[in-house]
Amino acid sequence: MLRARDYADADRIVTLLTRDFGKLSGIAKGAKASRRRFERKLEPFTHAILYFRRRPNGHLVFITRAERIDEAPPEFDDLGKIALGSYMLELTDALTTEEAEAVDAYEVLANGLAVLARNPTSQALRHAFELKILQAAGFGLDFGCCRSCRKLAEGDTGFVYFVPSRGGIVCAGCRAQAAESAVRMLAANAAALALLSQTPLADSPKLPHGGADSSTATARFLATILDRKLRSVDFLNSML
Numbered sequence: 001m002l003r004a005r006d007y008a009d010a011d012r013i014v015t016l017l018t019r020d021f022g023k024l025s026g027i028a029k030g031a032k033a034s035r036r037r038f039e040r041k042l043e044p045f046t047h048a049i050l051y052f053r054r055r056p057n058g059h060l061v062f063i064t065r066a067e068r069i070d071e072a073p074p075e076f077d078d079l080g081k082i083a084l085g086s087y088m089l090e091l092t093d094a095l096t097t098e099e100a101e102a103v104d105a106y107e108v109l110a111n112g113l114a115v116l117a118r119n120p121t122s123q124a125l126r127h128a129f130e131l132k133i134l135q136a137a138g139f140g141l142d143f144g145c146c147r148s149c150r151k152l153a154e155g156d157t158g159f160v161y162f163v164p165s166r167g168g169i170v171c172a173g174c175r176a177q178a179a180e181s182a183v184r185m186l187a188a189n190a191a192a193l194a195l196l197s198q199t200p201l202a203d204s205p206k207l208p209h210g211g212a213d214s215s216t217a218t219a220r221f222l223a224t225i226l227d228r229k230l231r232s233v234d235f236l237n238s239m240l
């Protein structure tokens with residue numbers, strides 16, 4: 001479930017990311033009244049099996065029932081988890097469109113929320129999730145080596161420069177070819193991002209995170225591809 005709002009007296013309009021049908025918006029008639037069919041199954045962070053039918057002339061599908069997948073749903077019992085979980089949902093929502101296949105994004109989101117439920121909130125999980133959901137949306141960012149000369153980003157090599165239009169970094173030596181808008185970051189932080197992007201999400205909380213300049217680099221990249229600022233990002237930054 002990506003987002004929901006109440007509609008009329010008893011209904012809810014929900015937007016969900018599904019494995020088989022991509023992103024869908026639907027109306028759950030009587031969701032506020034019918035506790036048996038819907039209660040707490042169409043809330044943020046829930047993972048459910050959805051029963052719906054398409055309406056002949058409508059954009060919204062008609063949701064008839066929802067069944068919870070996880071017996072014990074993820075409990076986001078502190079503000080940090082709520083902040084990161086909300087950011088995961090909003091970022092996924094922003095990077096997917098309805099009527100488009102989104103299996104990879106579905107897997108990354110489901111996995112990200114499951115890992116968050118089992119681990120404390122961390123910058124490493126945030127950075128790993130950002131890289132993987134961007135990759136699922138077709139924006140694989142390369143922090144491992146210079147886009148020009150392929151020199152590896154390593155901890156002892158000072159600074160590298162993230163260039164959003166090139167989807168990766170350039171080294172100090174190739175800096176002259178980079179656009180003015182490049183984000184300077186510690187090479188060690190770029191190397192940390194490169195490692196996070198190659199590691200399963202479940203293992204990311206143990207790894208070093210990419211530091212504050214990594215968050216800046218990702219935010220700069222997102223600003224070039226999204227038409228709006230994510231509402232959840234300020235709350236997340238205040239928590240991490």
Ligand SMILES: [Zn+2]
Nearest residue numbers: 146149171174
């Ligand atoms: Zn270079």
